[in-house]
Amino acid sequence: MNNTGYHVAPAQGFWLFVLILVPMVIAALWSAHQMDTAGHAITGMNNQVVWGLPHVFAVFLILCASGALNPASLSTVFGRTRYAPIARLSGVFAICLLVGGLVVLVLDLGRPDRLQVAITTYNFRSIFAWNVFGYTGFIVIVGVYLACSMDNAPRGAVKTAGYVAFAWRILLTSGTGAIFGVLVAREGYDAAILVPLFVATSFALGTAIFLIGLVLSFRWNGQVPDPEVLTKLGRLLAIFVLVVLCLVAVQTLTSLYGGRERGVVEFLLFSGGVYPVLFWLGQVGLGSILPLMLLYSRRARGCASILTASVLVMVGGLCQLYVLIIGGQVYPLRIFPGYRSSSSFFDGVVADYAPTLWEVLLGVGGVAMAVLLCLVAMRTLPLLPRALPLKPGTLVRDP
Template sequence: MKRIVYREWLVQPQRYWGLLAILAAVVAVGGLSALYMEHHGHWVTGMTNSVVWGMPHVFAVFLIIAASGALNVASIGTVFDKKAYKPLGRLSGLLAVALLVGGLLVLVLDLGRPDRLLVAMTTHNFSSIFAWNIFLYTGFAAITIGYLWTMAERKGHRLQKPVGTFAFLWRLALTTGTGSIFGFLVGREAYDTAILGPMFVVMSFAYGLAVYMLVLFYTFDADGRPIGPAMLKRLRSLLGLFVSAILYFTLVYHLTKLYGAKHSDIEAFILINGGFYSAMFWVGWILIGGLLPLGIIYHPELNQRRDWITAACALVIVGGFAAMYVIIIGSQAYPQEMFPGHSVLQFGAPGDVGGRVAPYSPSLPEFLLGIGGVGLALLIPAVGVRVLQFLPESLSDRDIDPHASARPAA
């Protein structure tokens, strides 16, 4: 392999500043939405005492698990010694930190008392997976920044493998922890299962890689850097593997729940008669996020074309949001079963919800807050790749893998 040369992103200034202005505006709108919600209280959102986590959590959890997944690309190069992935490492670390910051900001601004963040940082209850996550998230950011330093600084090269390995193990713990936020909840039918931890890990692999590939394609196209067909094949095959793994875990999750008779109602709700939630599951999670991208990735002609692979990545991301919506909102909308063998005829005052599906429709501010987090997660790498050397000059097969030219292109 040739020596990898990294260069700042050399996109035309007009285009760059235009992009920056758009992303900054998105972040500003997200910030204003958070202020609006904080000022009035959460009644301006669609959230209630039944659906207590709404749209901001869908965005936040997606961004946080995508963050750990984005770091995977660097881990493959460092931890598993796949040389072809080494040039991809720096962007991988940068994206991971940016996605995490975006997700965490949404999570924090959706708190009832975001002004008490200091309390959360100083008062811990270690039987809470949330408290552990505070350390897992901040630790992840710190370790990844250290990892980036080992990649960028010659003096740090020898530390790259141990730091990279540590970061990889840390990210596995982080995503398991995020999945366990839901998996450890015994009081709700859809949760209370250990598989949510590993399922979130697998989801993070796919969502993080899909985001990574989109950012890579966009930045490389914008200033005319080449990506070779062998590299493209590597990335799309990896995405195909991860998306297949999501489908496998989804299957096992539902089979496990279906086997126990006591879970048949929640399964019927998610899979058949849940209306919007069933549609989100089948059309969003399975079709858009799973089968369609797999169809593109394993199609002999379409998978040769960059635009189709880009579409597959976008579909995986859309499907990821649908999956988060079903897991987070759908599972809360389904009534908590407290009285087996009984129907709940009345639950508090009319409008108070128990024993029936809780209504939830996200309001604009909570949606915009989530979008603001996405904006920040993209603004950080947009600045990063411009001012520092994150992007390799070329990912052509000749530069990455000298033997590639000897082999026929995929």
């Protein structure tokens, strides 16, 4: 293994993080056990809202995973050598985040004990089945990329693995977007633009979570990342946030103009109670406008601002996915156009959904598991580049 220029994270602080994160992971497993024994009746999900908060977290982590590979792709595919020292970290973050997301996804299944069925029996017409290959393939390909870059493999091999990983991650997030995009019956989803929207969202979320992980892991090691890398990743983050905003605007305006989806858009943006609040305040305000101000404002342009902006982008991403996944389900299906409908099965009415503690524990536990895996990887593998020492008493050093 080529360790030149890299080191393993120190033991100092490691067990403290483990002590904090392991109980969160155990809580998630306990929650999943409760859901498995008592049934999903203990969650807020029902026959109207079948995918709840765990799915929001799972999709969030999967998008973060794909996007966390940005620095590795910048280095290998786009030849930006500045990012080469952090490419390993980028690959490891990507794998760990994906594993965290998949754990949540699997534990939220009605029959998680039938996982072997899911990975041995396929219906190749199903986008979901394609995604199973997408997820496992991503872990294998990024794993090969990491192995090549750590094992003194020929430069050509690293580059090839990097190119394949880049193509695969685009396919992965496209597939995740397509899970919703092909749902022709639901007006909140049925749109091809969800595919590029998910790709762009993964770029934004992944860059944001990588920036946070980068700064914190360097801080853990008493170092500071290359300020220029932080600045440039911050600028990239701003561009990705703008692209997401643009795509959301296009999707919204198209729906309003087209008419068919006008009802669901008006619901999500104006009349839907908590959903417009999460959209305007969470996704647009806190998750887009404020980070853009922090990233573009001359006064605020610094590491602390980049870090704050990254946290806000992640908050905005969670709001975005909540509005999309939950809001798209609570809005009633239009089975009888031209009629007002009512039934004992809640036809024609907005469904109720409030996540329970079990769902929160499972979702947050998935994030904790991803972070825990990252820490274990950094503690056991030479992933951290030797960098500038940190000034005492500071979180990060402004560029």
